[in-house]
Amino acid sequence: MRILITGGAGFLGSHxxxxxxxxxxxxxxxxxxxxxxxxxxLPLLDNPHFELMRHDVTDPFKVEVDQIYNLACPASPVxxxxxxxxxxxxxxxxxxxxLGLAKRLKARVFQASTSEVYGDPSIHPQPESxxxxxxxxxxxxCYDEGKRCAETLFMDYHRQNGVDIRIARIFNTYGPxxxxxxxxxxxxxxxxxxxxxxxxxxxEGQQTRSFCYCDDLIEGFVRLMNQDTAIGPMxxxxxxxxxxxxxxxxxxxxxxxxxxxxxxxxxxDDPRQRQPDITEARKVLGxxxxxxxxxxxxxxxxxxxxxxxxx
Ligand code: NAD
Ligand code: UDP
Numbered sequence: 001m002r003i004l005i006t007g008g009a010g011f012l013g014s015h016x017x018x019x020x021x022x023x024x025x026x027x028x029x030x031x032x033x034x035x036x037x038x039x040x041x042l043p044l045l046d047n048p049h050f051e052l053m054r055h056d057v058t059d060p061f062k063v064e065v066d067q068i069y070n071l072a073c074p075a076s077p078v079x080x081x082x083x084x085x086x087x088x089x090x091x092x093x094x095x096x097x098x099l100g101l102a103k104r105l106k107a108r109v110f111q112a113s114t115s116e117v118y119g120d121p122s123i124h125p126q127p128e129s130x131x132x133x134x135x136x137x138x139x140x141x142c143y144d145e146g147k148r149c150a151e152t153l154f155m156d157y158h159r160q161n162g163v164d165i166r167i168a169r170i171f172n173t174y175g176p177x178x179x180x181x182x183x184x185x186x187x188x189x190x191x192x193x194x195x196x197x198x199x200x201x202x203x204e205g206q207q208t209r210s211f212c213y214c215d216d217l218i219e220g221f222v223r224l225m226n227q228d229t230a231i232g233p234m235x236x237x238x239x240x241x242x243x244x245x246x247x248x249x250x251x252x253x254x255x256x257x258x259x260x261x262x263x264x265x266x267x268x269d270d271p272r273q274r275q276p277d278i279t280e281a282r283k284v285l286g287x288x289x290x291x292x293x294x295x296x297x298x299x300x301x302x303x304x305x306x307x308x309x310x311x
Contacts, residue, residue: 001065001067002026002065003065004028005017005027005029005068005069006094006098007036007057007073008027008028008041008052008071009029009031009033009036009037009038009041009052010031010036010075011075011175011214012170013036016071017044017050021049021050025049026049026050027044028051028063029052030053030072031052031054031055033054034086035074035075035079035179057072058086058089058090058093058097062101064105065105066107067108068098068101068107068110069109069221070095070110072094073146076182076183077140077143077183077267079183081143085142087143088142088145090146091143091147092153095154099165102157103163108165108166108225109166110167111154111167111168113150114144114169114171115169115170115274115276116134116143116147117132117147117148117233118132120135120271120272121133121273125277126274126275127277128233128235128277128280135269138269151233158231165231166224166225167233167234168232168236169235169237169276170212171212171274172209172210172212173211173214173217173237174186174187174211174297175213175215175296175299176300176302177214185209186247186251186297188200189247189248190251190297190301191304191308194257194308196259198261198262199261200264201262201263202264202265202267203270204245205261205263206244206272207244207266208241208242208244208272208274209241209242210238210239210240211240211293211296212238216289217236220289224236229284230280234281234284234285235281236281237289238276239278249261250297
């Protein structure tokens with residue numbers, strides 16, 4: 001197949017590109033390089049089945065493809081709050097452009113949605129049937145509401161125009177190819193630990209997250225995309241739940257760092273807990289994550305170590 005990945009030069013996009021090329025597909029990687037880096041796709045540039053297209057997903061585009069994965073959107077709070085209006089435009093106009101193309105081509109289209117659609121959840125763990133608890137006017141809203149609106153658009157194009165959609169709700173994912181200055185918790189803590197700088201825990205560090213290793217997540221993506229039983233939204237994540245303080249301690253221990261933990265103010269609307277209910281993914285996709293936090297942190301630490309050594 002020929003497959004378009006928007007946001008293909010990002011953290012997840014680079015892993016998805018590699019996976020699809022290894023399966024023998026042609027990949028068109030579209031990216032505006034807002035948070036994506038050439039470095040992540042450098043090993044793919046010589047592959048004759050890989051095509052790079054510098055383009056903004058908010059501007060209309062035409063390509064002939066069989067499938068579309070829509071991943072374009074900054075994912076780290078630091079990056080998506082940098083230009084909040086652009087973030088919501090990316091989610092909403094990007095979804096409209098991908099859906100319009102999918103409609104014309106009769107191509108299957110996949111939306112990288114997020115656990116953020118659940119906001120600061122009052123149900124724990126979160127099943128897909130939970131409608132969420134989202135502040136529509138806060139500093140995270142450009143991302144949360146943009147992604148919620150994208151889900152609405154996907155469902156409406158499906159109901160109204162018969163577009164063949166898949167929606168994944170992704171929970172915090174980490175691994176090699178994350179940006180060192182990404183601002184997300186795993187990259188921040190590892191880089192701080194490797195540089196011997198204080199580990200910045202926001203608030204008391206009692207908020208929880210569930211961390212999924214990138215390889216597990218990509219396996220879930222591909223299975224969801226290539227089955228005909230369910231369109232989603234489907235939770236894809238690792239149910240292992242850790243407090244942020246536990247993560248900080250694990251990173252310090254695994255890097256052998258002398259770093260100390262310092263506390264900084266908790267950003268507003270920071271969700272207190274998050275854990276995916278993956279019953280649906282287990283049942284429909286026969287999928288569950290295989291990589292424990294410790295096993296996934298090891299190659300991630302090695303990746304950042306190499307990156308920092310390169311300077
Ligand atoms: P990332 O920031 O590394 O990648 C996003 C990519 O999209 C980057 O390459 C960026 O340059 C590109 N992009 C941003 N705006 C664009 C635009 N207007 N036009 C074209 N390209 C644009 O983030 P990621 O972690 O790889 O996330 C990929 C997708 O998965 C995002 O949609 C994100 O919301 C979603 N997601 C990720 C996580 C996670 O934990 N990694 C969790 C939930 C959802
Ligand atoms: N966090 C932290 N220190 C950091 C970065 C993040 O304590 O240097 C916390 C953040 O407040 C949140 C959690 O770690 O509670 C996860 O943050 P991240 O930005 O990775 O993703 P989120 O799940 O909040 O979108």
